[in-house]
Amino acid sequence: MKKDLISNDIQLNASGKLVHLLGLEGLSKQHLTHILDVADDLLDAQGNLKKSKALDDMSVANLFFEPSTRTRNTFEIAGKRTSANIINVDLANSATKKNESLLDTMHTLKAMQIDMFVIRHKQSGLPHYVAENIGNVAILNAGDGINAHPTQALLDMLTIRQYKKNFESLSVAIVGDILHSRVAHSGIQALKTLGTKDIRLIAPEGLQYESKNCDTIKCFTDIETGLKDCDVIMVLRLQKERMMEADIPNEQEYFDNYGLTFERLALAKPGAIVMHPGPINRGVEIDSSVADGEQSVILQQVTNGIAVRMAVMEILAGKS
Amino acid sequence: MKKDLISNDIQLNASGKLVHLLGLEGLSKQHLTHILDVADDLLDAQGNLKKSKALDDMSVANLFFEPSTRTRNTFEIAGKRTSANIINVDLANSATKKNESLLDTMHTLKAMQIDMFVIRHKQSGLPHYVAENIGNVAILNAGDGINAHPTQALLDMLTIRQYKKNFESLSVAIVGDILHSRVAHSGIQALKTLGTKDIRLIAPEGLQYESKNCDTIKCFTDIETGLKDCDVIMVLRLQKERMMEADIPNEQEYFDNYGLTFERLALAKPGAIVMHPGPINRGVEIDSSVADGEQSVILQQVTNGIAVRMAVMEILAGKS
Amino acid sequence: MKKDLISNDIQLNASGKLVHLLGLEGLSKQHLTHILDVADDLLDAQGNLKKSKALDDMSVANLFFEPSTRTRNTFEIAGKRTSANIINVDLANSATKKNESLLDTMHTLKAMQIDMFVIRHKQSGLPHYVAENIGNVAILNAGDGINAHPTQALLDMLTIRQYKKNFESLSVAIVGDILHSRVAHSGIQALKTLGTKDIRLIAPEGLQYESKNCDTIKCFTDIETGLKDCDVIMVLRLQKERMMEADIPNEQEYFDNYGLTFERLALAKPGAIVMHPGPINRGVEIDSSVADGEQSVILQQVTNGIAVRMAVMEILAGKS
Numbered sequence: 001m002k003k004d005l006i007s008n009d010i011q012l013n014a015s016g017k018l019v020h021l022l023g024l025e026g027l028s029k030q031h032l033t034h035i036l037d038v039a040d041d042l043l044d045a046q047g048n049l050k051k052s053k054a055l056d057d058m059s060v061a062n063l064f065f066e067p068s069t070r071t072r073n074t075f076e077i078a079g080k081r082t083s084a085n086i087i088n089v090d091l092a093n094s095a096t097k098k099n100e101s102l103l104d105t106m107h108t109l110k111a112m113q114i115d116m117f118v119i120r121h122k123q124s125g126l127p128h129y130v131a132e133n134i135g136n137v138a139i140l141n142a143g144d145g146i147n148a149h150p151t152q153a154l155l156d157m158l159t160i161r162q163y164k165k166n167f168e169s170l171s172v173a174i175v176g177d178i179l180h181s182r183v184a185h186s187g188i189q190a191l192k193t194l195g196t197k198d199i200r201l202i203a204p205e206g207l208q209y210e211s212k213n214c215d216t217i218k219c220f221t222d223i224e225t226g227l228k229d230c231d232v233i234m235v236l237r238l239q240k241e242r243m244m245e246a247d248i249p250n251e252q253e254y255f256d257n258y259g260l261t262f263e264r265l266a267l268a269k270p271g272a273i274v275m276h277p278g279p280i281n282r283g284v285e286i287d288s289s290v291a292d293g294e295q296s297v298i299l300q301q302v303t304n305g306i307a308v309r310m311a312v313m314e315i316l317a318g319k320s
Numbered sequence: 321m322k323k324d325l326i327s328n329d330i331q332l333n334a335s336g337k338l339v340h341l342l343g344l345e346g347l348s349k350q351h352l353t354h355i356l357d358v359a360d361d362l363l364d365a366q367g368n369l370k371k372s373k374a375l376d377d378m379s380v381a382n383l384f385f386e387p388s389t390r391t392r393n394t395f396e397i398a399g400k401r402t403s404a405n406i407i408n409v410d411l412a413n414s415a416t417k418k419n420e421s422l423l424d425t426m427h428t429l430k431a432m433q434i435d436m437f438v439i440r441h442k443q444s445g446l447p448h449y450v451a452e453n454i455g456n457v458a459i460l461n462a463g464d465g466i467n468a469h470p471t472q473a474l475l476d477m478l479t480i481r482q483y484k485k486n487f488e489s490l491s492v493a494i495v496g497d498i499l500h501s502r503v504a505h506s507g508i509q510a511l512k513t514l515g516t517k518d519i520r521l522i523a524p525e526g527l528q529y530e531s532k533n534c535d536t537i538k539c540f541t542d543i544e545t546g547l548k549d550c551d552v553i554m555v556l557r558l559q560k561e562r563m564m565e566a567d568i569p570n571e572q573e574y575f576d577n578y579g580l581t582f583e584r585l586a587l588a589k590p591g592a593i594v595m596h597p598g599p600i601n602r603g604v605e606i607d608s609s610v611a612d613g614e615q616s617v618i619l620q621q622v623t624n625g626i627a628v629r630m631a632v633m634e635i636l637a638g639k640s
Numbered sequence: 641m642k643k644d645l646i647s648n649d650i651q652l653n654a655s656g657k658l659v660h661l662l663g664l665e666g667l668s669k670q671h672l673t674h675i676l677d678v679a680d681d682l683l684d685a686q687g688n689l690k691k692s693k694a695l696d697d698m699s700v701a702n703l704f705f706e707p708s709t710r711t712r713n714t715f716e717i718a719g720k721r722t723s724a725n726i727i728n729v730d731l732a733n734s735a736t737k738k739n740e741s742l743l744d745t746m747h748t749l750k751a752m753q754i755d756m757f758v759i760r761h762k763q764s765g766l767p768h769y770v771a772e773n774i775g776n777v778a779i780l781n782a783g784d785g786i787n788a789h790p791t792q793a794l795l796d797m798l799t800i801r802q803y804k805k806n807f808e809s810l811s812v813a814i815v816g817d818i819l820h821s822r823v824a825h826s827g828i829q830a831l832k833t834l835g836t837k838d839i840r841l842i843a844p845e846g847l848q849y850e851s852k853n854c855d856t857i858k859c860f861t862d863i864e865t866g867l868k869d870c871d872v873i874m875v876l877r878l879q880k881e882r883m884m885e886a887d888i889p890n891e892q893e894y895f896d897n898y899g900l901t902f903e904r905l906a907l908a909k910p911g912a913i914v915m916h917p918g919p920i921n922r923g924v925e926i927d928s929s930v931a932d933g934e935q936s937v938i939l940q941q942v943t944n945g946i947a948v949r950m951a952v953m954e955i956l957a958g959k960s
Binding site for chain 2 (some may be wrong): 752
Binding site (some may be wrong): 050057059087089090091101104107108109110111112113114265 | 691709710920939941945
């Protein structure tokens with residue numbers, strides 16, 4: 001992962017209030033905790049999502065330049081559950097093809113009085129560029145290149161907090177292609193901000209984090225060593241197009257070296273939780289029975305994803 | 321039509337209440353009559369659809385694996401008229417392409433707290449498979465392979481009841497590709513359950529029902545004989561890709577042998593009604609002026625289709 | 641532009657009330673002024689759009705046979721802001737492919753109790769054909785071939801009225817491919833109806849209006865002469881596929897001859913406003929800094945587009 005040259009400064013206004021969600025760098029523990037608290041309040045005692053009327057006078061546009069039905073659906077569902085008007089803008093067929101610049105499209109959508117843009121784009125920093133150039137519209141980053149995926153990290157933190165309470169004392173292992181993963185990038189940042197002292201990055205040579213080991217972060221190529229006595233295991237999805245870079249000849253070899261099996265899970269602490277951002281490649285990065293097993297919280301992550309996105313929308317709209 | 325090996329048992333709970341709608345086999349006359357009664361209550365005295373608030377706290381996903389804009393629109397409109405949140409999930413671009421299994425997608429949608437799945441799939445029995453493997457989500461079959469299309473049969477029954485009242489004394493003719501038609505399959509089942517004693521299946525050799533004649537069902541290859549003195553004519557849509565199997569060289573020959581013309585309609589009882597599931601191939605399975613004529617109830621079927629789908633959604637949601 | 645043989649008579653009922661919006665020919669100054677007044681009432685003192693409950697019991701279908709994400713979005717947003725149910729019908733995959741005629745599709749949608757159809761089609765007069773053949777559904781023309789684009793003209797008039805008040809005394813220049821532009825066609829008609837005495841059509845040879853000059857309309861090939869002392873400049877979008885007809889070898893030459901620059905803008909009256917229907921080809925029909933400059937009202941046009949479409953929907957629904 002390259003050092004982040006993309007600044008999130010613009011996401012806080014002069015009073016330190018969150019007005020965009022571009023990334024987690026620059027947010028305090030208080031900011032993160034507030035988002036998690038609002039999300040928790042959107043879940044009832046049985047863990048079911050409540051419905052909110054908070055955004056019933058607002059319009060939100062889903063601007064997905066990179067196809068992702070799944071993530072788009074989560075924002076659509078979250079938006080509808082806050083009673084917002086949601087517009088899915090099909091950017092494959094949009095005017096941007098007709099030489100209208102991206103910013104013209106954004107200014108036009110703003111002039112249609114869309115209050116919030118949810119943006120996914122393959123270019124790192126694109127949501128920041130839009131936020132800098134378009135005033136008075138809240139920008140919510142739904143994944144930009146290999147830079148950040150802040151709502152994924154927040155839903156992961158909400159899930160960890162539900163099962164493990166205290167971040168400071170946790171050992172958290174992240175397994176997979178750390179280098180190219182915006183999920184890992186945002187997750188590491190969130191864990192650091194929330195005070196986690198023992199973050200372990202387990203990756204093949206070539207897919208490892210660029211920075212050196214530091215006080216809170218340790219890098220491993222051997223999964224068995226990395227998982228030892230940890231409390232939380234975050235498995236990353238294998239991006240198959242990256243296998244070449246890490247000299248991985250095929251999926252079977254990846255599974256042999258890095259797949260999460262029951263044997264490896266047994267090295268972690270009893271009661272350790274298993275997380276995955278989905279969709280799962282069963283038998284590639286995770287054994288099917290581990291994914292469906294007692295320690296898996298993968299489906300709880302999905303529910304929390306709706307709650308966190310609702311919470312962020314309400315906060316950016318100034319309603320929470 | 322092959323003998324049905326697909327069981328609908330799971331659609332009733334221990335108290336006999338409908339919790340999924342997978343097919344009509346296994347439902348009693350009381351079940352069908354209840355659905356038709358709820359649908360009727362959703363129509364006002366002028367036959368216009370009322371709006372309902374019954375599902376205003378629920379989310380419904382349209383999962384169309386087989387393209388059908390028309391049927392998808394009817395479920396979208398029905399869902400919106402019950403005030404549900406409707407999500408159209410584009411499964412062509414979805415995570416199922418990324419090796420996530422179908423069930424993982426379904427579990428994920430359930431974890432997003434979707435309460436009901438409307439499923440169309442080219443594989444017979446797929447909705448049943450989902451219902452068996454995913455708990456606590458209502459499954460509504462919108463057409464599975466050549467197996468069943470229960471809401472189509474129910475809207476047909478509602479239409480017949482509006483015009484003819486008593487099912488027991490009716491003679492109902494179904495004309496076309498009986499063999500491959502899920503519409504015919506579900507329609508025959510509904511008519512039998514509601515007590516119709518004279519069901520006539522009119523089809524070319526090769527597209528006829530597999531079972532032998534029985535007390536209530538008679539098979540005909542000659543349309544003139546089959547239509548004689550009947551009360552209801554249900555015309556099926558010609559699936560052109562099936563013409564080879566029945567040795568039909570072209571559409572003109574099909575029309576000559578099986579197209580519903582005024583001459584043939586005159587063989588039925590005066591006041592017999594003409595039905596078609598749409599979209600019509602004018603001049604192929606039905607003469608244009610018969611489709612638009614006084615005895616045609618084709619557009620009433622469309623309106624009833626919304627009412628029946630609203631009714632089923634309300635019943636599965638436990639609201640009616 | 642060919643003489644209009646397409647009649648809009650059907651859009652007024654016997655009492656002169658607007659029941660469809662097909663085009664502006666045949667509408668009186670009172671009709672247009674009423675639409676603009678309703679639209680103005682939908683904007684608050686800061687020029688922001690209000691939300692209306694006027695259509696909360698109605699369903700509107702967006703029927704876009706010609707792809708236009710941008711215009712479709714404006715109708716979707718406008719419909720949602722009036723609280724209507726909006727259905728986007730994907731006509732590329734619809735039953736019209738399966739030999740169902742266009743009218744059968746329309747009758748089917750009407751039977752689903754859709755109250756209003758918003759139609760865009762490449763064939764001039766198609767919305768009129770639908771209006772003539774389908775009763776009791778309001779038809780809203782969102783652009784038909786080179787014939788008309790009435791809501792675009794109405795939003796342009798609303799914008800002019802906000803800045804310039806009185807139409808009678810204005811000099812309005814329209815620059816670009818007048819011949820093929822439904823925007824120009826509808827705009828000229830609106831200006832004439834509202835009493836504008838000095839309409840100037842500036843176009844290359846081959847893209848000019850067919851009719852001769854008359855009292856209120858003057859044709860120019862030279863942009864500098866045409867812009868002299870005008871109050872309003874409406875720049876048309878260059879349709880690149882038309883360049884051949886007008887002997888324009890490339891975009892640079894078009895910009896050299898017809899692009900709106902600050903130099904040319906300076907020929908107009910001080911305070912003249914610059915309009916464009918979007919999306920802009922920067923550096924082709926308009927200089928980038930003119931598009932973003934003080935005299936540009938292009939983004940106000942976008943906001944007014946929502947207000948005007950809301951107003952037309954409310955009027956056709958009999959709510960305003």
